[in-house]
Amino acid sequence: MHKIIVFAILLTMMCGTIQGITSGPHSQRKVRQAAVAGQFYSADPVKLKADVAAAFRANAAVRPVDGVQAVIVPHAGYVFSARVAAAAYAAIAPTARYERIILLGPSHCVYLNKASVATLYRQYATPLGRVEVDTAACDAIEASSPVFTCDERAHSREHCLEVQLPLLQSRLKTMPPIVPIVVATSDVQQLQRIAQALKPYFNEKNLFVISSDFSHYPSCDDARVVDKATGQAVMTGRCDDFVKALDRNRARGIDSLVTSACGEAAIATLLLMSQGDQSVKIKHAAYSNSGDSPYGSRDRVVGYHSFVFYREPSPAVAFSLTEADKQELKKIARASIESAFGRPAYVPGRLSPALQCKCGAFVTLNKCGRLRGCIGHFGQDVPLYKIVEHMARAAAFEDPRFDRLRRDELDSIEIEISVLTPMRRIHDISEFKLHRDGIYIKKGSRAGTFLPQVADEVNWTKEEFLGHCSRDKAGLGWDGWRTAQLYTYQAIVF
Numbered sequence: 001m002h003k004i005i006v007f008a009i010l011l012t013m014m015c016g017t018i019q020g021i022t023s024g025p026h027s028q029r030k031v032r033q034a035a036v037a038g039q040f041y042s043a044d045p046v047k048l049k050a051d052v053a054a055a056f057r058a059n060a061a062v063r064p065v066d067g068v069q070a071v072i073v074p075h076a077g078y079v080f081s082a083r084v085a086a087a088a089y090a091a092i093a094p095t096a097r098y099e100r101i102i103l104l105g106p107s108h109c110v111y112l113n114k115a116s117v118a119t120l121y122r123q124y125a126t127p128l129g130r131v132e133v134d135t136a137a138c139d140a141i142e143a144s145s146p147v148f149t150c151d152e153r154a155h156s157r158e159h160c161l162e163v164q165l166p167l168l169q170s171r172l173k174t175m176p177p178i179v180p181i182v183v184a185t186s187d188v189q190q191l192q193r194i195a196q197a198l199k200p201y202f203n204e205k206n207l208f209v210i211s212s213d214f215s216h217y218p219s220c221d222d223a224r225v226v227d228k229a230t231g232q233a234v235m236t237g238r239c240d241d242f243v244k245a246l247d248r249n250r251a252r253g254i255d256s257l258v259t260s261a262c263g264e265a266a267i268a269t270l271l272l273m274s275q276g277d278q279s280v281k282i283k284h285a286a287y288s289n290s291g292d293s294p295y296g297s298r299d300r301v302v303g304y305h306s307f308v309f310y311r312e313p314s315p316a317v318a319f320s321l322t323e324a325d326k327q328e329l330k331k332i333a334r335a336s337i338e339s340a341f342g343r344p345a346y347v348p349g350r351l352s353p354a355l356q357c358k359c360g361a362f363v364t365l366n367k368c369g370r371l372r373g374c375i376g377h378f379g380q381d382v383p384l385y386k387i388v389e390h391m392a393r394a395a396a397f398e399d400p401r402f403d404r405l406r407r408d409e410l411d412s413i414e415i416e417i418s419v420l421t422p423m424r425r426i427h428d429i430s431e432f433k434l435h436r437d438g439i440y441i442k443k444g445s446r447a448g449t450f451l452p453q454v455a456d457e458v459n460w461t462k463e464e465f466l467g468h469c470s471r472d473k474a475g476l477g478w479d480g481w482r483t484a485q486l487y488t489y490q491a492i493v494f
Helices: 045-057 078-089 135-144 164-171 188-201 220-236 239-251 264-274 323-341 384-397 407-412 462-473
Strands: 030-032 068-073 100-106 114-117 121-126 129-132 178-184 206-211 280-289 303-311 361-367 370-377 413-420 424-426 438-443 446-450 485-489 491-493
Touching: 045 078, 045 164, 068 078, 068 264, 078 164, 078 280, 078 303, 100 188, 100 264, 114 135, 114 188, 121 164, 121 178, 129 164, 135 178, 135 188, 164 206, 178 264, 188 264, 206 264, 220 239, 220 280, 220 303, 239 264, 323 384, 323 407, 323 413, 361 384, 370 384, 370 413, 384 413, 407 413, 438 462, 446 462
Parallel strands: 030 121, 068 206, 100 178, 100 206
Antiparallel strands: 068 303, 114 178, 121 129, 280 303, 361 370, 361 413, 413 491, 424 485, 438 446, 438 485
């Protein structure tokens, strides 16, 4: 991989630099005050809200995408780039909930040959209010590798992360804490170390925001050519392709082209984390340059791309059970229970491909129409016939709500099996259909579920269904589902 160069550009409303100040002790975390309010965006909350609202209105046709994992967005003055940034943010459902937002951007202030994590701060102030910093995550990341440090010069006056906050505050109904990281190195090996350290965070719990403008200072027409090439390279999802595109752009000899992407190190870090992950898809959201704005000239421009990286759910595999499959599973379940009392074990014959598929299942025991035990397994890591065998025995003898099943109850036990379809993350309860879907609620180490058929046994509204599951099954309280991760699934019940 060729060496990636981070450029320091003079402060303008298109892109900027301001000198930093000395660092302070981690033990005295403070509020990081807005450094460029009134320059890159309005310092007046009312005006700022109106400007952000206008940027999102310009992208009203953008439909939210499930599983947004990262965005690449510009960090110029809002009059130049807010609409391009909003095109990517509009792909995130307003009800989306993340544990944290990890912001990565270039340093316009200092070169450290490291990435600086903002462990000095407990909050970031904007005209729209303060944003919490995930101090525990910041500390953990800084301590995870020598490639990280904390240098206040990289943060106190840096605009590239700050300008993202009002857009995020306006888009998300629940603003999670942030982890601000300024990538102040151009060394490829250092970038690989940064990506390796951050990759454990590259999952559905977190949103990565990559802050970068693109071409700097060519003419408007030249910018479109250069930015198209760079954008196509980003869309490949491969870091080597991205770096090669930057090299080719430099070799074009275009007048006044200083860089093809000021945040190339941050973009490279994202690509190093995501490449090879087949579930990650990339969508181009928008493009313009400062020459398209009435405030910019057309002979010396900065280019602005935005992209959305999202996780595409695994395609649902066509799955069905024949009547013979269902009867076989019933025999396996009953024999598993009866063998505990010395009855002959049931030896299954030739198993169909469906029974050997790896999927989740619940086994429910009923006695005289009343629940006698129910245990299930969500994971898709064990063949179905084995899951049913294990869950039947667990429902009979391990359900903590009931005494162990007795021998004299065997003949009165009815067995119901629910084979589960793959779970799907939802961000709004409008995506959950009562009676059709089961619900799985998870927050931290707590989790609980109701099978779809529970709705047939009670007279609850959708919110009551969620409330009972949250309180009674997950232990999160009646309204705990509102801030938890929600998943739906269906069940083949017989």
